[in-house]
Amino acid sequence: MQRAVRHAVPRAVLRRVLEALSVALILATICFALLHAIPGDMALRIAVGQLGTENMSPAAVEQIRDAEMLSRPLLVQYFDWLKAVATGDIGRSFVSGRPVAEELRQAGGYTLRLAVIAWLLSYALALPLGIAAGLKPDGAIDRATAFAAAAFSSLPTFLIGIALISIFVLALNLLPPAGYRRPEHLVLPAITLALGLMAPSMRVIRDAVAEVQASAYMTYAHVRGFGKAKAFIRHGLRNASVPIVTFAALQFAYLMDGFFVVETLFNFPGIGNAMVSALLARDVPVVMGCALLIGTTFAAISLAADLICMWMDPRLVDEGHGSR
């Protein structure tokens, strides 16, 4: 019995880590399948990418087929692909001829900076509003935020962005419309993403706080003579945090949906922009690179969120999953 308890925590953690690894493996496999499923000769495409259409010759194509070992059995190529993915070397762009990893590192840096700012900004707005709404369910703040959340979730990201551009760029002439070099270039994309993110997280925070407020242990804390604020900080906050942390990780998915649109709208050179232009140019290695990077980041973030939840609420260890 004691042994089982001692092993419960590492086993739950291990199980969750294995799950995240299998997600990454399946993702890499899907990418490999897609890469080989698209019609056309792969060696020819790589040759065009590296040399350009005018310098192409059948000899060059054959040379690349040998160099990239494309004539070997698919299974061998599959394991080589997995090895390549693990080391981060997934080939060259059909368009620029540069290694995909190099292109993505630069774009990823821009996107990461934008993501962190937008995410922090959305919680800077959603946390106070959500807690205020949850402390007084059906109060004025609760109704107003519920309405705002419903309206914002029916708005596609590009509409928020266009509205912000028409106000701050065209009407007030306060901010530059597009670019990425100066800090003020980040303002509008970050606000656009943050407003889209804020709507659902505000509701999740509100529900978590309202549920904790209605619980028996909060009533008991009041009975023991804790004031409202003290009872919430001592007992409410930690319990309300579990669903909030889980949702914060899920939001990465929303954030990514937003990136494609926001980066395209503001011409911001991040991963979303790279992926959209690679798709338009049918630059398959870059598309796969972006999908792999986004997918594995998503798996890593939800793993981290689950582990944090297990640490905050050890009861979750028994269930084996932090967040379900």
Place this chain on the structure above:
Amino acid sequence: MAAVDQRLLWTIGAATAVTIVTIAVIIGRDPLHQDLAVALAPPSMLFPLGTDHLGRDVFARLFHALPRSIGIATSAMAAAVTIGTLVGLAAAVSNRLVDAAMMRLTDLALAFPGLLLAMVLAGLMGGGMLPVLVGIALGQWPQFARMTRSVAAAAMTEAHVEASRLAGLAGWRILLRQVMPRVLIHTASLAALGVGGAVLTISSLGFLGLGLQPPTPEWGAMITELLPYMDVAPVQIAAPCVALFVTVLTCMIAGRRLAEAI
């Protein structure tokens, strides 16, 4: 329940009336007709919402785009509901191992961001109606599978199902007669919300240039095309924005109403 049915009938009736009037108004208007002489013309009697950069009638384009977007969104949702319901029912009646395997698969598909999937599929297949439809359906089926499984599993433990089984009713009959109606009620509200989400995805893909291809009228693509003329053609760009917002909001409200009615 009766009150809800009446309200639903009214809504359907109103929607049909609006559609008929719209069709009557736009008949004879060609959404693809270009006339550069009237490019970016402001709203007038002839062009109620002005013209775009190629002199096409924005009003006609707006209303020709509506049935297409709704049609794709509804078909994608129908496909997602079919796949999801089948997978969910299969998981609910299977043994534990098969059930666990199917639900893991569903979790995995659920973890994949929907727009990303639609983008990659539509992008690699070259845009157009079918890739967009397939991309959306593949992103949406897992939520229906998960919901079906939980509703069906709960329904099968109930007394009347047990009674039918003891009475000797065949397994598939029990599923069809007693489990499916329960599942479908829950599916309806999720699907209505899903249609709204799908309309959003279609317009996002159009906006990125990966969805329906020009010159097909589509709200997202219309917005992208007019973006460079934002300062001289505010009405033309606001029109598809408002249309999109109203359509999605309607689907969301319908979904929520259905959820409350359960």
